[in-house]
Amino acid sequence: MNMFLAPQGRTYLIVTLSATLSILVNFQEAYSNSYPNTAYYSFQTYINESYILRGNVDGMSEDMYTWVWSLILNIWFLGYLFGVFFTPYMTDNYGRKTSLILANMVSLLGTVCCATGISTMRPELFFLGRIVASASCGVSFITLILFLQETTPTSMRGVASFLSETAFIFVSVIGMGCGLNAIFGLDLYKLVAFAIIPGIAAVLIMFPLKETPKFLLIHRKDKKAAIEALKYYRGYAKNYDDIIANILKECDDKLHVPLWKALNDVLFTPHLRKALLLGIASLQLVVGIWPIVYLSTDILETHFSNETAQYASFAFIIANFLASTFGLCYVDQFGRRPMMLGAGILNTGCLISYIVFDRLAGSVSHLYRYGCVASLIGFGITYGGALGPIAIFISSELVAQRYRSLMQSIVFGMNTSISFVLSFVTLPMYKLISAWSFIPLFIIPSILALTYLYRNLPETKGREIHDIVAEMIQNENPILFARKRVASRSLSTVTMESCLDEESEKSA
Numbered sequence: 001m002n003m004f005l006a007p008q009g010r011t012y013l014i015v016t017l018s019a020t021l022s023i024l025v026n027f028q029e030a031y032s033n034s035y036p037n038t039a040y041y042s043f044q045t046y047i048n049e050s051y052i053l054r055g056n057v058d059g060m061s062e063d064m065y066t067w068v069w070s071l072i073l074n075i076w077f078l079g080y081l082f083g084v085f086f087t088p089y090m091t092d093n094y095g096r097k098t099s100l101i102l103a104n105m106v107s108l109l110g111t112v113c114c115a116t117g118i119s120t121m122r123p124e125l126f127f128l129g130r131i132v133a134s135a136s137c138g139v140s141f142i143t144l145i146l147f148l149q150e151t152t153p154t155s156m157r158g159v160a161s162f163l164s165e166t167a168f169i170f171v172s173v174i175g176m177g178c179g180l181n182a183i184f185g186l187d188l189y190k191l192v193a194f195a196i197i198p199g200i201a202a203v204l205i206m207f208p209l210k211e212t213p214k215f216l217l218i219h220r221k222d223k224k225a226a227i228e229a230l231k232y233y234r235g236y237a238k239n240y241d242d243i244i245a246n247i248l249k250e251c252d253d254k255l256h257v258p259l260w261k262a263l264n265d266v267l268f269t270p271h272l273r274k275a276l277l278l279g280i281a282s283l284q285l286v287v288g289i290w291p292i293v294y295l296s297t298d299i300l301e302t303h304f305s306n307e308t309a310q311y312a313s314f315a316f317i318i319a320n321f322l323a324s325t326f327g328l329c330y331v332d333q334f335g336r337r338p339m340m341l342g343a344g345i346l347n348t349g350c351l352i353s354y355i356v357f358d359r360l361a362g363s364v365s366h367l368y369r370y371g372c373v374a375s376l377i378g379f380g381i382t383y384g385g386a387l388g389p390i391a392i393f394i395s396s397e398l399v400a401q402r403y404r405s406l407m408q409s410i411v412f413g414m415n416t417s418i419s420f421v422l423s424f425v426t427l428p429m430y431k432l433i434s435a436w437s438f439i440p441l442f443i444i445p446s447i448l449a450l451t452y453l454y455r456n457l458p459e460t461k462g463r464e465i466h467d468i469v470a471e472m473i474q475n476e477n478p479i480l481f482a483r484k485r486v487a488s489r490s491l492s493t494v495t496m497e498s499c500l501d502e503e504s505e506k507s508a
């Protein structure tokens, strides 16, 4: 029995394993989307030079370059979208672990392709590498959240899932740092190829780990392997029957319906549709982060020199990260609702105060510009401290196993599409109407989403998923629920038996 890396229920090992996994698995995505920020000029030279090398002696025009560069950056969202929609197929057929191994391998391939594109002066290869890496990152980002949620005990589910985003922000700090001229900013090959090291580690670390107990029990119907996995992740227990019974409460007879049928269920079953809308609304609160991570330097240059704007942006991402490590300590103490909604309100408030200071700096006194920096840092703190990490995993706590990966996939698909549009629109709109553009782009959608969440989001902290789902069903359909409740005892027994049917047949 392989117990290498096994946390066995020990808190510090669960945290260490979750953190290491999150950093390694999210590395390619977070890194390759943060270094272009600081290494912007080196990329411009590289693309221009490769163009000149092909016989265009005058080089690339500014206009054409802007077009090429935003294509290279934004292609990420399209590849990612493909990965996101491919995820349920991968995770539900091959399991969470195998999906992560495959995705990490493909993403390593993408990074190697990018690095080759730099060393051979072929931006096409760099572009292709980004498509390959983004598609696999779409799979690995979502699968990692499922993996963390399904391997950790209920009491630590929040911390482990929160870690995924903390790690993401941490790697963004590394990426922005490495992109500085003082580090790898002037040597693009080193900058890009650096990601190969954590890429290899990400593939290797997955092999000794076990598949998640929930997947083994519900999808594979392998009770013995599930108990092994439970021992591996949660440690020894006197009685596994209780834990198994609890997990099986998430299981229903719809487990083997095809994906398109499940999609139909999600769209037309009231409580599933409600979970879907809650997931979309939660992620709507965080769409502002990417345009701001991409453009904060540009936006701050309205009031500051280029260098000061860069440092302010760097301060923003560091504050974001520090707040996130702080939030980790509180996520399983305070509820998800107060944390996410409270941080969401403050986060939107920071955008509003940015506009106010921006106006004052322009019309009253130049000193008000520091209020803009403070608002940006406040935006980072409220994002990292609670809003971002919780918004990203909350939807997977609202549905049972059968629908979890499908739900994450639809919610992230919607979100990626919205981010794609926003990342194109934000800069032109900012140039057109300055900070006022935040109102239609971010502030109004956030207020609508916050209102919806305030009214409908159930508290999920410290509760088993089947219990949360039951509450959602009850809220959506009180009469039906009351009727079902009468028969609930016999119903759950039947479900459990049907879930383990094949398993008992096998052992018989």
Ligand SMILES: *[C@@H]1O[C@H](CO)[C@@H](O)[C@H](O)[C@H]1NC(C)=O
Binding pocket: 044, 045, 048, 049, 057, 058, 059, 060, 061, 062, 065
């Ligand atoms: C590319 O290089 C040429 C020649 O050095 C220069 O005139 C042109 O402005 C450069 N274009 C960009 C987008 O940097």
